[in-house]
Amino acid sequence: MTSCIIGIKGQTPSSTNQVDVWFDSLKSIASVLSEENQHLLKIIADKKPENITELSELTGRAVSNLSRTIKTLEKHGLINIESFGKSIRPKIKYSNFNILCDLSFSGGKKDLLENKFTLVSMFTGVGGLDMGFEGGFKYKDKYFESQPFSTLAAYEKDEKCVETIKKNLDIPISQVELSEELVNDFPSADVLIGGFPCQDFSSCGPKRGLSSDRGQLYKVLVKYMQHHKPKIVCAENVPNLARMQKGAVLETIVNDFSEQGYKVQVWDLFAPDYGVPQSRRRLFFVCTRNDLEGEPLKPEPKFVGMHRGTKWAIEDLEKVIDETIPNQSQYFKASKAKKGNGQGDEHCKADEPSYTIRANAKSRVQFHYELDRRLTIRECARLQTFPDSFVFPHSATSNVMQIGNAVPPMLSYEVATSIKEFLLKQD
Ligand SMILES: C[S@@+](CC[C@H](N)C(=O)[O-])C[C@H]1O[C@@H](n2cnc3c(N)ncnc32)[C@H](O)[C@@H]1O
Structure with missing residues (x-):
């Protein structure tokens, strides 16, 4: 076992030390490496329990509580x-911890996480877009650090x-059917995010564009901008929107955003x-309030x-056929894949990004690149960069x-990082 060097963002000069693990703050280290958890690590190191039940007997802590701590x-x-x-076995990685905290070094980031930017989220879905702004998740081997955004409120009608959000994310979600009449009573925030419903703009939907009530829902965001004047708005939708009516749909939406006093950029991002x-x-419609310098x-x-x-994304799941990794045993049974029959019935290609995971796939989820079955729900989540937890x-x-x-959390993280960097420069 080895020593672990812990760095604190903004308080550890990263260039001079080989940091093994980064934390947001001393407070967060104190909470994760509390006396109770240090005791837990010692028991795991000394007694080498085979599973959480055994660890629970050794520590006297409840299994549910232990499972959460072990995950953290x-x-x-x-x-x-x-x-x-169906079990998991915790294994010790480090036997001692050294915290590198240089009080003379601020790196310009010292207050980054204390000074969070407030955020309101609309049409939240299961929070893929939100995860990028919150950060603090792990995808495969990479940990995406916490971001300096704090969600004041999130609204979703489904x-x-x-339920899924409540089970997984620590954001204040309300089940609300959004309409323009409601938003004046919502909290004012620095940042508004929202992936407004895309079915009427999608190439594989009814293509009603702005003529349906659902197609008009972006106006809930517009109303929020008019009343609350957030610094930044990040709205998201499908690329086909820009092609509809020779660009007229896009132009209408951009004009409606800009008339509220915003500079509007449209980013067309290819997730791979x-x-x-x-x-x-x-x-992504990235709207910056006119009084702010730059974008x-x-x-x-x-x-x-x-x-x-x-x-690359799912190979390690090939042999897992149970729920040791959640949702890995959940998939649609089907006979053989068909060649050239469209993404729903074909094998995906091992060395290329998968086809788009479609919300309206119903049971026609694409096939595994090698196995004669459709992708599992976990594999779909992996391809969307959701963490296994x-x-x-x-x-x-x-x-x-x-x-x-959902927006792939990893893609959203990039967008959120750019917005964060812009906002930090304003202060
Ligand atoms: C494209 S999804 C958003 C996905 C989300 N951005 C993510 O990354 O997970 C649009 C969401 O808007 C929700 N929605 C549609 N109409 C709504 C309304 N009037 N009020 C609230 N939510 C609505 C849908 O239920 C759906 O979850």
């Missing part, structure tokens, strides 16, 4: 977890999405260019020519809809 320790990279059958192993393109920069596409393939608690049809509707 793993999320912070302080322990490893081995899965076998009961199942709200940002490391997402799935072929998904999305439009957020379009995130740099760091994975052009190096797209991640489906196999994010559990989808409903039927396969509802779960795939929730996943397919």
Whole structure:
């Protein structure tokens, strides 16, 4: 076992030390490495329990409480977890911890997490977009640090999405059917985010555009802008919106946003260019209040020519056929894949990003690149860059809809980072 060097963002000069684990603040280290948890780590090191039940007997702590703590320790990279059958076995990674805290070093970031930007979220779905702004999640081996945004309120009308959010994310979600009349009573925030409903703009939907009530829902965001004047608005939708009526639909929406006193950028982002192993393109409307200097920069596409393939994302799941990884045993049974029959019935390609995970796939989820079955719900979640700890608690049809509707958290993280950097420069 080895020593672990812990760094604190803004208080540890990163260039001079080999930091193993980064924390947001001393307070967060104190809470994760509390006396109780240090005692727990010592018991794991000394007694090497085979599973959580055994650990519960050794510590006298409830299994549910221990499971949460073990997940937190793993999320912070302080322990490893081995899965076998339905159980997990915690394994110690480090035997001692050294915290590097240089009081003379601020790195310009010292107050980053204390001074959070407030945020309101609309049409929240299961919070893929929100996760990028909140940060603090792990996807495969990478930990996405907490971001300096604090959600004051989130609104979603679908009961199942709200249940999923409550199970997984620590954001104040309300089940509300949004309309323009409601928003004046919502809290004012620095940032407004919202992926307004896309069915009427999608190439595979009824294509009613702005003529349906649902197509007009972006006006709830417009109303919020008019009344609350957030510094930044980040709205999201499908790229086909820009092609409808020779660009007239896009122009109308951009004009409506800009008339509230905003500079509007439209970013067309291809998710594989940002490391997402799935072929998904999305439009982001990034609106900056006119009195602010400059605008957020379009995130740099760091994975052009190096797209991640489906196999990279899900290969380790091939042999898992139970719920040791949540939602891995949940998939639609089907006979053989058909060649050239469209994404719903074909095998995906191992070395290329997968087809788009579609919200309206129903049972026609694409096939595994090698196995003769459709992708599991967990595999779909992986391709959307949801962490394995994010559990989808409903039927396969509802779960795939929730996943397919989401912004990949990893893509959203890039957008949020750019907005964060812009806002930090304003102060
Ligand atoms: C494209 S999804 C948003 C996905 C979300 N941005 C994410 O990343 O997970 C749109 C969401 O808007 C919700 N919605 C549609 N009409 C609504 C309304 N009037 N009020 C509140 N939510 C609504 C839908 O239930 C759906 O979850």
